[in-house]
Amino acid sequence: xxxxxxxxxxxxxxxxxxxxxxxxxxxxxxxxxxxxxxxxxxxxxxxxxxxxxxxxxxxxxxxxxxxxxxxxxxxxxxxxxxxxxxxxxxxxxxxxxxxxxxxxxxxxxxxxxxxxxxxxxxxxxxxxxxxxxxxxxxxxxxxxxxxxxxxxxxxxxxxxxxxxxxxxxxxxxxxxxxxxxxxxxxxxxxxxxxxxxxxxxxxxxxxxxxxxxxxxxxxxxxxxxxxxxxxxxxxxxxxxxxxxxxxxxxxxxxxxxxxxxxxxxxxxxxxxxxxxxxxxxxxxxxxxxxxxxxxxxxxxxxxxxxxxxxxxxxxxxxxxxxxxx
Ligand code: UT7
Numbered sequence: 001x002x003x004x005x006x007x008x009x010x011x012x013x014x015x016x017x018x019x020x021x022x023x024x025x026x027x028x029x030x031x032x033x034x035x036x037x038x039x040x041x042x043x044x045x046x047x048x049x050x051x052x053x054x055x056x057x058x059x060x061x062x063x064x065x066x067x068x069x070x071x072x073x074x075x076x077x078x079x080x081x082x083x084x085x086x087x088x089x090x091x092x093x094x095x096x097x098x099x100x101x102x103x104x105x106x107x108x109x110x111x112x113x114x115x116x117x118x119x120x121x122x123x124x125x126x127x128x129x130x131x132x133x134x135x136x137x138x139x140x141x142x143x144x145x146x147x148x149x150x151x152x153x154x155x156x157x158x159x160x161x162x163x164x165x166x167x168x169x170x171x172x173x174x175x176x177x178x179x180x181x182x183x184x185x186x187x188x189x190x191x192x193x194x195x196x197x198x199x200x201x202x203x204x205x206x207x208x209x210x211x212x213x214x215x216x217x218x219x220x221x222x223x224x225x226x227x228x229x230x231x232x233x234x235x236x237x238x239x240x241x242x243x244x245x246x247x248x249x250x251x252x253x254x255x256x257x258x259x260x261x262x263x264x265x266x267x268x269x270x271x272x273x274x275x276x277x278x279x280x281x282x283x284x285x286x287x288x289x290x291x292x293x294x295x296x297x298x299x300x301x302x303x304x305x306x307x308x309x310x311x312x313x314x315x316x317x318x319x320x321x322x323x324x325x
Contacts, residue, residue: 001130002175003123003166005323006068008293009061010162011054012280013043013141019155026151033155038256042158042281045141051083052093054161055139058289059098062135066165070098072133073165076105077121079114079138079285081193081314082145083107090139103135111191112252112313114138114285115162116181116321119309122166123176130168137163138285145193147212156255157213158281162289174303174324180235181319187223190216191314213314224254224312225261231320232266232310239322243268246322247305250295252312253277253287274300284313301325 018041019030033039045054055078063070076091076098083090091105110117115138122134139161146154169175193213198205228251236243249272251259256277263270274295283290288309301307303325310320 001127002169002172002324003126004169004175005164005325006167007062007064007066007165008163008289008296009058009065010160010290010293011057011061012160012290013045013049013054015044015046016041017044022155025148026154028151028155036257037156038277039156039281040278043160044143045159049141049159051080051139051141051161052090052097054141054159055090055094055137055163056097058139058161058163058293059094059135059137061293062163062165066167068133068165070100071102073100073103073135074132075122075125075134076100076103077108077118077134077136079108079110079118080140081109081111081114081284082140082142086196094137100135110285110313110317111315112254112282112284112287113181113311113315113317113319115288116179116309116311116319117317119164119166119176119321120179120181126166126168132167134166135163136166137161138287138289140284140286142213142284145212147210152217153213153215156282158283160280160283160286160290162286162291162293164289164292177241177306177322177324178235178239179319179321180231180238182227182231184316187316190219190223191316193314221255221258223316224258225265227316227318228262228310228312228320229265231318232308235320235322241306241322245306246272246308247301248295249273249308250288250291251310253280253291254282254312287311
């Protein structure tokens with residue numbers, strides 16, 4: 001018995017913001033952005049494209065592929081840091097949008113690692129309760145959480161959502177093989193976003209005047225490469241799987257330079273890696289499931305193939321997962 005992905009889906013806002021468009025917003029240029037990040041375009045949400053609305057659209061696609069109705073879902077988990085409300089969770093709004101009346105729903109706050117953390121939780125749940133069907137989503141509208149005067153951050157991120165429906169398979173060989181996830185809260189300052197203002201001065205919470213992403217880009221870059229390398233190596237060792245046996249590597253799409261550094265350090269061939277960062281930028285928790293869905297729909301892997309996922313984000317949070325499709 002293994003936990004398999006029964007269906008995937010994704011949804012992206014209609015509006016494309018190019019590097020040229022950003023030239024009119026901050027002091028930057030297309031050549032700088034493309035050479036430092038590999039990003040050309042990103043999607044920016046508009047009317048009808050809030051985080052939960054994108055998440056629901058991605059979920060409908062995933063449910064359709066899985067051949068399941070929303071009523072058959074038992075749990076909905078959304079990895080997000082950019083829902084339009086602190087409470088209720090984004091997952092509760094998705095539940096409402098889908099009419100998933102039999103599911104309980106909650107969010108995971110793990111920044112860019114939200115989807116792979118959620119998948120890990122779903123895997124463990126399904127292993128103990130075989131009949132469960134779990135919808136795991138990564139969804140963000142980070143455009144609502146960016147300081148559009150800060151050229152260090154606003155050029156990097158984009159909006160979107162990806163989803164996967166997980167259930168069990170009786171085929172012993174298939175499914176989630178394992179995961180290797182970590183966090184390091186001591187490094188929180190390097191990449192963070194404040195909460196809305198606090199109304200209790202005694203709590204001495206930090207400056208909450210702006211609830212947007214703040215980042216020490218160079219430091220994040222260094223940690224991201226090293227952490228993802230360690231996670232992948234640790235996972236392959238833990239599961240006794242060789243790098244050669246991986247059919248497709250779907251990493252978090254943060255930045256092309258982070259990815260090429262990671263691949264160099266791992267000695268992993270670029271031809272076996274899925275990239276879409278040039279079109280969507282960094283969509284945080286949505287990045288891995290959007291890429292997974294696109295790769296799935298392009299037929300880049302088939303039953304029995306081994307897929308490697310990995311992510312790194314604010315917290316810090318990071319990790320890697322292996323699936324036998
Ligand atoms: O999921 C993880 C999320 N985080 C990330 O993926 C970010 C990881 N970090 C990075 O990708 C890179 O650090 C950045 C792309 C953010 C920045 O690239 P960098 O090569 O580390 O540049 P830098 O921050 O060291 O800045 C170099 C120069 C500076 O100018 P001076 O001080 O040398 O005159 C910056 O002010 O580039 C300047 N700069 C820009 N110039 C044009 C910074 N942002 C921009 C910009 N356009 N958008």
